Amino acid sequence: MTPQTRKKPERRTSPLSRERIVDAAIGLLDTAGESGLTFRSLSERLATGPGAIYWHVAGKSELLAAATDRVVTIALTEGTAGPPGGIHDVALGLFDAIEEHPWLAPQLTTQLSHNPTGPVTTRIFEATGRQVSALDAPASSWFTATSALMHYILGAAGQNAANLALARDLGPEADRSAYMDTVAGAWKQLSPEDYPFTRAVADQGLEHDDRVQFLAGIDLIVAGVTARPPAAQQLREGRARAAEAEPPASGRTSPR
């Protein structure tokens, strides 16, 4: 089981290293899912004991963070490599990475929450924000715009990955568009009094192309960024807000 190539009296290359451990962890996560990664399964794959891993890695959460950072870094450098750049590239880079590694979405929200100044969060923020700063928008809106885009990208990409997994559960034949039909079908069963909006949306059909749907959201937010700075950033503790904010919006569909 153990390699015997020991020509040099010098120290042999260690069979265990942080990098190899992270590699194996990613492989396990990809093939067996989040619950498939345990220190026992990992040590078995690496042909060691569970305790050995702790010499290279502090614990499970650090291991997960390292795996997340690795995958995100690759996705971001690939995505931003091309000359055109643009928000679509960054967004699709993350979108594809999350689709390829479904465990990534929950891990990313964990990183955002538990370690907002950590490398993962900062990398994504920087990559997204750089594209925002290239838009025609005042610098005062950068933070808000980047934040909105980041949350949308992570949320929508995670949703897409989850949908794909559920589509697979539907049967080996089913793809995403079949699954979207299932969702629309479920929505049409809802009560008209309680869920008029959801039913209306189901009636008009859901976009079957996941990338088109995803990028439509990106473009919508970009439109908001370039449209106009959200007129008022006036400070007001608590509630008293000036009434200027919401245009009356010619009440064509009033929520009842």
Add this chain to the structure above:
Amino acid sequence: MTPQTRKKPERRTSPLSRERIVDAAIGLLDTAGESGLTFRSLSERLATGPGAIYWHVAGKSELLAAATDRVVTIALTEGTAGPPGGIHDVALGLFDAIEEHPWLAPQLTTQLSHNPTGPVTTRIFEATGRQVSALDAPASSWFTATSALMHYILGAAGQNAANLALARDLGPEADRSAYMDTVAGAWKQLSPEDYPFTRAVADQGLEHDDRVQFLAGIDLIVAGVTARPPAAQQLREGRARAAEAEPPASGRTSPR
């Protein structure tokens, strides 16, 4: 909800019920956090054995789903109660609920992923979408707009709750604005070559009022919704796409 008007006065009301269990679970989550809820701690609180709970609830995931549904339903009915309605009310209703119950944010993304047609997801989608449909925007954009708003609300509110928890760790004195200063400080330590954008944002100072910041994001997305349908959805890599009947919308907003 539950009948407690049992006729026999000497007969005590049933010591265990699904409702009581969910109540206790929420209490435990609020006070002890996500890791504080175990079947053992829960059964101790309810003065029973761990196995007793399984007669009323299928398992832990169902219990979590029920707790999430309960809190979300309350937040949404309170939020939409007022006559003005509007997106701000729905958004702030969820924002406050997540701030009050920090375990809610991860649970909501779990619900979205694992049960997209379940009651929690559908309730939030409907409440948000109803406000979207009241805006001055074409129905064809409703799904995209609702999806973008939902992901932003959940992501940003979760981030805020996480920030509050981290601020508390900073010391009992620290509030959110002190924590934002800490974040900005950390950002300024970043290398100028690798993180120019993040540093620039840190320099211009972060909004200290969490609600103002949150609503700025909402307004930005709303601006995108009402501005105009996103002009160009140009796809890379030839992809056959049915031409939507979308008017070109006098291109004033072009992402460069």
Add this chain to the structure above:
DNA sequence: ACCTGAACACCGTTCAAGT
């Protein structure tokens, strides 16, 4: 019908002991 609580099959993590 509802509840008990011991038992089972796991976990992450530790640590004396080995090389």
Add this chain to the structure above:
DNA sequence: ACCTGAACACCGTTCAAGT
């Protein structure tokens, strides 16, 4: 320095047995 693997303190869940 690096690794072993038994042991510890938990988990969620089950189930024969009680009322």
